[in-house]
Amino acid sequence: MSALNVALIGYGFMGKAHSNAYAQVGHFFPQLTKVRRKVVCGRGHAGLQALAHAWGWEETETDWRRVIERSDVDVVDVCTPNYLHAEIAIAAAEAGKMVLCEKPLANTLAEAEAMVAAAAGVPTFVWFNYRRVPAVEFAARLLAQERIGRVYQYRSQYLQQWGPDPNRPNNWKMSKRTAGSGVNGDLNSHLLDMAMMLLGPIREVSATMETFLPEKPDPSKPGQTYRIDIDDAVLVQARFASGTLGSFEASRFATGFQNDNSFVAHGESGMLEFHFEDLNHLTYADMSGEPDLRGRRKVLAPATGPQANPHFWKPGHPIGYEHTFIKSLADFLAGIDVGEPARPTFEDGLAVQRVLDAVERSARERRWIETGA
């Protein structure tokens, strides 16, 4: 296959992370189909030009509809604010493009369903990048190998602390209209995708959502405040179809923690623990080994033995945040090459959206809600 021409819609922090993935994937994975940074699209002139210049996008565009109409675009990558995902992705899919979309898939369950329907005939992908951390991929392999046996409990947290910061400007993430939700879609969606990748579907949830500061001073308008209608924290109790008992917690008010996405899986013959703050290690406890020498051990990930997958550098040479995007893209391209779609597809994104929706309903109705899975 000749190189795929990519159109990137959006040029914020995610635009940079995706640009890097497009620039780097061919270096670390030279055997895959090539990608060409064809056009980047956005409405803010200066920022758009800066991104295009720094990251080598061949052209810029300000109207996403024109991008989608171009016959020389093969792939549309949506990293706009959440409320635009559905409209753009559906249009792109209907134009026959491959569609990659930032997470969460959509603002609402209805939108997500429409996206899946519209994209039935094209390759799709959702950028739940954290499941591509080597330590998380390693945990998935160990679970598949039944190294820790039946998983009794799974506990997962995404802790950030910028919520109370009075200097933080208001932006699209602070409004239900543009973001769909607060931490539920922004952070909890990552936790749920990882959990379901590792342990399968979630059957039911019982959740609480909280807005700690419904009104905040607006740092750009001295003396004025702005209202916040999204959730600052969410707590979830869950039961997986497998019988595992789950608990999830996502917060932007978790002072002391900058960006800690973590999980612990307690299995009958072992434990696995991951923290994004220490992404190059997976913590493992072996309950089947010599009792005197049991303990939680920090294992280098990627692994250093037969299971090693040093796509990037040798073990002991840490990788970082950006590599999760490069590996996501590599897997997407490999899926195209072999005709088997890489996950998470839009279907997987919809499965997450169903749980996000159940979480919201549970919090509102103060009772357990079944996800339908």
Added chain:
Amino acid sequence: MSALNVALIGYGFMGKAHSNAYAQVGHFFPQLTKVRRKVVCGRGHAGLQALAHAWGWEETETDWRRVIERSDVDVVDVCTPNYLHAEIAIAAAEAGKMVLCEKPLANTLAEAEAMVAAAAGVPTFVWFNYRRVPAVEFAARLLAQERIGRVYQYRSQYLQQWGPDPNRPNNWKMSKRTAGSGVNGDLNSHLLDMAMMLLGPIREVSATMETFLPEKPDPSKPGQTYRIDIDDAVLVQARFASGTLGSFEASRFATGFQNDNSFVAHGESGMLEFHFEDLNHLTYADMSGEPDLRGRRKVLAPATGPQANPHFWKPGHPIGYEHTFIKSLADFLAGIDVGEPARPTFEDGLAVQRVLDAVERSARERRWIETGA
């Protein structure tokens, strides 16, 4: 006041922990009223004699009723299996004795209420020892000084791993009749007592309880099993009267963790974190300090400056599990000496029991339950 004569009812692991406290309190707190290890009472002959011999109890007794009738006994300390707490404590209180009781206060809320009623006229105390860890006492002082401001979220976990162990013998802790509950009373009660000591009453809860292995092989009867009717794990979402959002988790199936009682409090100007696995430190993050140098720091506890309270050894010379009992007893005796009861009293134990009861009802009815606090 002359020395108080103590009668200890029960001689298991807690009997040893309490015996040590009686033996040591006068050494580390020589200014307090003395205690005399007068009589220890229990039904197992050899174990009882061994405890009495090792720890210097002057006499042994096999019938707790006779102990309570003795006029030369001032203090009755109940550390029997849970189902006997109420009967013994009520009888002791009615006989005018000071009464100390192991946690949880009772098997049921009704029993706890009867105990409080019966003990209205005597000094009482519940051995929630973990609130006496120096790091926890230090956290309480920092919270009272408003060092971390409004507390948005509080997360607390008690993780043990012996649940799936096939070699673990059946005992009174595995039956609802004798233990009242599983981890809810055994572990979650500790979490709730610490939480309410630090942050005040809990207004409502939403809980899940789980029994992972309702039937287990009986290691003492090859080929046979025994049934388990208590909870192996409990998850709780909670709202404090203060507005803090809480989450609690207690488990005996948390493989990888031997005995980790922990909490994190996220406040607007700081964070506090404690782990019993590392009991000589309190982790603190200061959100008001220089942004470039923010970070979670492990502070030696007891503190090393003006707030230092080196009851035991100098800072940097770790204390252990047993010191929480010695300090509990010291505070009880100091309360007697000044006529102001040390906490947790039976009233405090009842407040915990109300939450434990709400947790059980919530798990059963699958909805939020108010505690009445």
Added chain:
Amino acid sequence: MSALNVALIGYGFMGKAHSNAYAQVGHFFPQLTKVRRKVVCGRGHAGLQALAHAWGWEETETDWRRVIERSDVDVVDVCTPNYLHAEIAIAAAEAGKMVLCEKPLANTLAEAEAMVAAAAGVPTFVWFNYRRVPAVEFAARLLAQERIGRVYQYRSQYLQQWGPDPNRPNNWKMSKRTAGSGVNGDLNSHLLDMAMMLLGPIREVSATMETFLPEKPDPSKPGQTYRIDIDDAVLVQARFASGTLGSFEASRFATGFQNDNSFVAHGESGMLEFHFEDLNHLTYADMSGEPDLRGRRKVLAPATGPQANPHFWKPGHPIGYEHTFIKSLADFLAGIDVGEPARPTFEDGLAVQRVLDAVERSARERRWIETGA
């Protein structure tokens, strides 16, 4: 054997630590010969009386010579400033007493040799308490079992931070006359004793000693300073007779660390690491296990399987500083009971003193010095 009557010479911080050991050893080790806190001796009236009162010493005495003359004293325990060790211990041994002595054994090598000679006929013991930390005892067992194979390197550090503190009063530890040396005798002696217990004799050393602040303000005499003629830090490179390469570092100027006594042993098939700041764990890495799952693991110590030795409490219930003294005394008493002296004896203390002496000479002469071992 009837109870041994103990005379304690000295009543400072070590006097308290030893008093606790005498009070507690019979509780945790009831099968051993009993000890009786007969008499405590010292020159400071109020402090002496306070210690005697708190810890139940039957009598007090102000002249150590009278104590040694008493026929009702079986054991003399020396915890005076270092410069008095030799004189008192020799007199006690010549009077036929069992002699226990705080570390380092003596101010000089010559004194230590005289002490060994004088005490040839009586049981002796040196309070190198850190080798009795359960995690260190566990490490010794693992080394004896050749779990980590040939030990290539051993690295050990004792880090304290009070050196630069301007509020710290001058005391006997700050003068060569009374203390013999600074960190070499005070801290490095502990490291050397542990190292030689674990790995055998040290053959040669190359060392550096440093006094960072030879003159300090005297907090008790405003405007005045006092001179310091002892070492604030010592660095040692060493070769063990076994071929292991060693490095040692002791400092009172290691800001950031209150009292961290640590070692790491790198063996061909594994690694062991210990930190007194986390004394209830031993860190272990297994180089012979599955390569993919290698990692440093924190193992609970005392162990929780067949090698468990829960003299004190169950695994997961931490012990502290004081238990190292209780276990030292228990082993001393057990040695008496079976007629096989517990180590470290005065001979072992002399072996440490030989290395301390070689370290001083090496630092002075700026070359490698053989210890004679």
Added chain:
Amino acid sequence: MSALNVALIGYGFMGKAHSNAYAQVGHFFPQLTKVRRKVVCGRGHAGLQALAHAWGWEETETDWRRVIERSDVDVVDVCTPNYLHAEIAIAAAEAGKMVLCEKPLANTLAEAEAMVAAAAGVPTFVWFNYRRVPAVEFAARLLAQERIGRVYQYRSQYLQQWGPDPNRPNNWKMSKRTAGSGVNGDLNSHLLDMAMMLLGPIREVSATMETFLPEKPDPSKPGQTYRIDIDDAVLVQARFASGTLGSFEASRFATGFQNDNSFVAHGESGMLEFHFEDLNHLTYADMSGEPDLRGRRKVLAPATGPQANPHFWKPGHPIGYEHTFIKSLADFLAGIDVGEPARPTFEDGLAVQRVLDAVERSARERRWIETGA
């Protein structure tokens, strides 16, 4: 300035790390002079082609002399085995090229001196990449700001574990002829460069070097062994010109540690600690703050406040190994742009080489050696 044409000599692991830097520097630092991956040179056909293909080098070449003769090459980057550094770098400098060279600068002090002499007229750079870790750069700023005051002690270790691995093939790193030395040049050189960048020149050293396994089985020739004439471990005691006392340790036999490059600086008003295993954090202790709340804190680096330098991603989004090379190159290019050479230049590499040489002499002569600095 138009783009600089780069010739890369060498195509091993370092060739990949440098290729990535050339590919990425313009993305993260778009304001700098551009670099063009013109030609990569090496003798192994397949590996060379693979690197060129993956990383987009325009041409390949097998003779480095021809590369240097090319008028369209502006920059020569030497990442061959050590023994070729001098010859190639000198020839390149004499041809008027800018010269970048992998570390250590040379096999011997004489070679390093010749390189500095030959390159006097051209921009030079040594790839001591670890000093570009954001946490290390942050430590340097804090030291320059005198945040921790006078530095009493500095302790630095580089721990690797592959030495005893019987499956490790023999290569140029295992021979004095091709590598110059073992861990001294390979690992200790990194430690020394970081130390001197942070604290200034080292005046004298006392060192020990050890070869644990002078003969090893050759995995590629069953039944045969190969001899090793380089050092497996090196220990150094050092005095800086500033008066700081230093200790260094580098080893390939430090089982349990994959690639841990670390330092601790103990200053009168604070401590700084870094571990490459956790490269996105700098540990800091503030001795000037409130005594009760002192503790070692893990600070996110790059910093999150006014000192933040998020060249790559936002704080909380970890960077990895490769970014140290990108930042090295960016600084080199910025130096070219402003006419002020970035450090470490060849002069700085020579200063390290002087200490490496003194270390070797000290180990051989078993005495302190002055470095001449």
